[in-house]
Amino acid sequence: FLPFRSGDSTARIWTVGDGPCSSNPQNGPLNVAVLKHYKGRTNDKSKDVTTLDWNSDGTLLATGSYDGQARIWSKDGELVSTLTKHKGPIFSLKWNKKGDYLLSGSVDKTAIVWDIKTGEWKQQFEFHAAPTLDVDWRNNVSFATCSTDNMIYVCKVGDNRPVKTFAGHRGEVNAIKWDPTGTFLASCSDDSTAKIWSLKQDTCLHDLKEHTKEIYTIRWSPTGPGTNNPNQPLVLASASFDSTIKIWDVETGRLLHNLVAHGDPVYSVAFSPNGEYLASGSLDKCMHIWSVKEAKVVKTYMGSGGIFEVCWNKEGDKIGACFSNNVVIVLDFRM
Template sequence: MKTTLAMCLMATAPFLFGVAALGADLRGHGGPVRAIAVTADGQTAITGGFDAKAIIWSIKTGEAREVLLFHDGQVDAVAALPQGRFASAGADGRIAVWEAGRSTPVAVLQGHSAPVVSLAVSPDGSTLASASWDGSVRVWPLSGGEPRVLQGHRGNVNAVAYLSDGTLASAGYDAAVMLWPAEGGAPVRVAMPAPLSALVATRSDRVFVGGADGKLSELNRGGTILAEVAASSSPITALAVTANERYIAASSIKGEIVLLDVKSLQPVRTFGTAGVPVWALAFSPDGKTLLSGDGDQMVGEWNVEAGQRLGTKIEGSADPMAEYAGNPDAEVFRACVACHTLDPHEGDRAGPT
């Protein structure tokens, strides 16, 4: 018992949180939702979760169209590809390419030796970039062939995003942003003040990164740091920007989502999930709706202008450990729910059950 408790505590101690009753429109994952991507027409979303599932959703109806099972472990990254295809990647280091209506991947991209935690599609739709905790970035031709392997980070690579000319930006735990020219050649390395967990690029090639210090920084395509603001009092976990470049959203480990004006980088409003971590963000193409991947198994849907959560309020399940409130061991087991199924009525999660 002591060994089990110690292992669970090491994995989850920084992220202890209680049970909350929250509202959401998309409910189907059996663990924290780690990744979200929305199709260009705004009709469909794909999500990945700690339960090792990728789910394709109808945004209009809130229904799960397909549940994709392939990965050995959590799904940490997803992407919407051209021609109605999707990609998922995760703890097993593999990238699966999916076509609608098929229960198995049409392609599996292998080469990473550690979890893949971010995916990005090139502007022309011809390549897929992946960021991995093996310290590398890979650029995969979607038509087939060997990937281009980019080495330069000194630790986990946590995020990738393309600029309009095909330049690839990456951010990592080594507190660095790397800008990789599309045609090859030496990358630009930009040192930042803290480890980085999130990155997003706008259509006009403004690059934003979020770090463990809660700060949001802006860089230009040449790597010059243009601005820096304190977006959160806790580590930033995800970033998303509207297509019209009006708003940028930043989420944190404590569950707040801060909406900032892109031009001034001043906060416009804050909304969040009552202390539950938010791991992923994605705007609808029209910028009116924001989807959040939450630590309570939900995909939250938010009205951007009103700052209000949409959908029917869903009551949280009864806490089976309520009678043990204040007991340290009970708190550890509550934290374990992020990765392990502890009740026969719960869904699958990434860890052993």
């Protein structure tokens, strides 16, 4: 299943078959579930869908909306529960691996952990002084949050104060991601830097300064000790408004590859499950597939609008992308 977030106050679950597929709301296939976040009129922009996330076994989809509500849906598109406590738009939400907690971050400056069994909020974390932009679980009970206040907090369910505070960015922190084993936390910011942090120290391990404009997103490779690809080194990818993608060595903080092919800001990157390829999407309407080892483009797909999100399926033979003109495509990938 491929989920799709949208500005038409819906989310959609597409059932993807074999072969290439290109779909949009007007002429989509029959096998699509439309998750409506409105009743009656469709022009209520307060219910536009901002973020979504599947639980680990693919049975429940969580969506966050501008109306400040998180919603849980079955894989068939049935509304299971509505989670109401935020007082502003939800910008990020993530399931923990166990699937018993959902974490959300909001413009109201808070993060909330929701107990899925009861459908109620378990704990609200009110540490940031400005909107919470991203959240990410480290394990089933601890997580990190970042904000436009330039701060990063590591929190634990049940604790009333942050476990760790990371200060060092000089601009809004746009995204945070734990590496596959929860050892390192990566962050990226409007200050044009990405940073790698460890709970063992207060200052960052590496300050990655090669970008020249804001960095919108970061992704860890699914490689290294403790992953399904233990014989390949762990690396970090960062995507920037300077139109480049950079691959970083985690051990040394050294720039390994500077990937230059896009002509506009890069909004999304995603590693293939085996870590050998990286997909990137940009406002230039192109999705490039890169060989990580060779640092070169191996395939390019041209779309009909700017690309805001790319993702791989579990098998690594299909890539999904969503475009600024509300089109979703799913493409076969074979080398």
